[in-house]
Amino acid sequence: MRDLGVGFGYLLKGQRWVARHGRSYGFGLLPGLITLVLYAAALTALALWGADAVGWATPFADGWPSPWLGLFRGFLTAVLFALGLLLAVVTFTAVTLLIGQPFYDSLSEQVDRDVSPDGTAPESGLPLWRELWISARDSLRVLVRAALWAVLLFALGFLPFVGQTVVPVIGFFVTGFFLTEELAAVALQRRDVDLRARLGLLRSRKALVWGFGTPLGLAFLVPFVAVLLMPGAVAGATLLARDLLGEETEPNGSTGDTGTGDDGDAAPADGRPAPAHGHTTGTPDTEPAPGARSHPRP
Incomplete structure (x- = not known):
């Protein structure tokens, strides 16, 4: 349960x-606005012609x-929408990130430099086209x-009662x-x-992931909210990624207290001490990933 609160806290810290x-x-805001216009047009078309599509599919x-x-x-049309x-x-997130890849990558690096004790941020060292690919x-x-x-959830939605109560909740998670x-x-x-x-990292801390992503998914259902929250969501996810990898986070950075430990050292939300160096699938606290470069805080 504590991980749920920590995950939600990272969402708030990213917005701050x-x-x-x-x-x-x-x-x-720009990549999100472009994506929002594209998706609004697609959903409008689905609302206008969804009934015709269902009629064609059920002769x-x-x-x-x-x-x-x-x-x-009518039920199938509602389910289709x-x-x-x-x-x-x-x-939405994937398309927005793809459109705004250069900006969001730079934003994430700024967050890393801001909260890293040595003011560095790992870089992939890859050309932009390779990162986009x-x-x-x-x-x-x-x-x-x-x-x-x-x-699967669409099929389960036909189950009486369960399809209208439990399945939507599972869908949001x-x-x-x-x-x-x-x-x-x-x-x-x-x-x-x-x-x-x-x-694998995300599955190992499902409560942390749900605490961050489920409220965000609910908020994204409100028009324009996804656009407004997107930059902060990238910033908060960078803090969450540091937690997943056990990287040390400076408690007095501009994001405020990370809430990961009373003494200021980042520690997993389950109370276990943070690894002194690295992670089995991540990187050391103060060293960039293999093949990556770190740049000091300007």
Whole structure:
């Protein structure tokens, strides 16, 4: 339960960080605005022509008597729109990060430098085109996983009572997990932590991930909120990534107290001491990832 609160705390700390860095926040709104316009157009088209699509896909019900035909197709139309909304929430982050990759990577580096005791931040050392390719490839893999979950939840939605109560709750937790993966990937890719290792890290601290990603997924359902929260979400996910890797975090940085330990040393939320150096899938506290470069705080 404590991990849930810690995860939510990182979400708030990320928003506070961008509030103190107004110029970074302003530039961070642009990729989200572009993505929002694209998704709004797609969801509007789904709302307008979703019923026609359901009618085309269910010709076997054409002869059903009233009111069963209307109820059946109306229910499927609502479920189709809900599925589209779920996929929009899950993929919004990936598309926005891809559009704004250079900016968000720079923002994440600023957060690392700000809270690192030695004022350094790891860099991948890869050219921009290579970073974009890796990001797009990993996002596609995550999207496939998220789509499989969406199909499963769509099918379970037909179960009486459970489909209208338990399944939506599970859907938000699944959404929160994949949102966190996409956001934390900005910081973890710079540390040469590949997708499989990232997923392993997130699964090892599910409560922490849910505390960060599930409230964010709920907030993203409100128009324009996703755009406003996106820069802070990247900043907060960078702090969360440091926690996952057991990296030391300076308690007096501009993000405020990280809440990871009374003495200022970063410690996992389950009370275990932070590793003195490195992580099995991450990097040492004060050294960049293999092949990465660190730059001091300006």
